[in-house]
Amino acid sequence: MSLGVELHCRCIQTESTAIGRHIEKIELIPANSHCDETEIIATLKKTGQEVCLDPEAPWVKRVIQKILKSRRR
């Protein structure tokens, strides 16, 4: 699943539930020659499960903005 360059899109469907709290990390993959759309893949805490997110969903944008601003200090 995470071997860097993939030869096709990795996401078939996206998660509709807002799962921001359970996200350990998020991968942003810009559209490229292998996939026509930006793909966002979240890895969940605890399970390590990978879940595709919709780049256009407002909650996804909010989660990303929140991560960009988060500091524990």
Place this chain on the structure above:
Amino acid sequence: MSLGVELHCRCIQTESTAIGRHIEKIELIPANSHCDETEIIATLKKTGQEVCLDPEAPWVKRVIQKILKSRRR
């Protein structure tokens, strides 16, 4: 380098040059119990090199916004 849960921060220093065009994917890792700061790790096209980005740098924010909006269709 990419084994999921790390027990410490992964970034020692961040890239100051705007390298948006060379980015294949970006990982966003929220602050967690192992690292006090959000970490952003870009993987570069061609070389696959991993480079840490500053979450507060304006060009980094712009690159992320651009990825969120990009569609090839």
